[in-house]
Amino acid sequence: MPYRILESAPARRLTMSVAEAAVALGIPRSSAYAALARGAIPCIRFGRHIVVPRAAVDRMLDENRRPPDKR
Numbered sequence: 001m002p003y004r005i006l007e008s009a010p011a012r013r014l015t016m017s018v019a020e021a022a023v024a025l026g027i028p029r030s031s032a033y034a035a036l037a038r039g040a041i042p043c044i045r046f047g048r049h050i051v052v053p054r055a056a057v058d059r060m061l062d063e064n065r066r067p068p069d070k071r
Contacts, residue, residue: 014054015044017050017051025061
């Protein structure tokens, strides 16, 4: 019997590619790879495949969000 995945609703992926993380953070892809190398962006490696946890990117954006200027 083949394995089937039952979907009731489209699931939001828990990880994103380095290119997707770069777009989400508003930085060039090369800068994202440099940040991964120095540990500024958390990642998970599966052999040569690198993924970035979506929760980590969301957390980075939330922590660095500034309140609007009050003028």
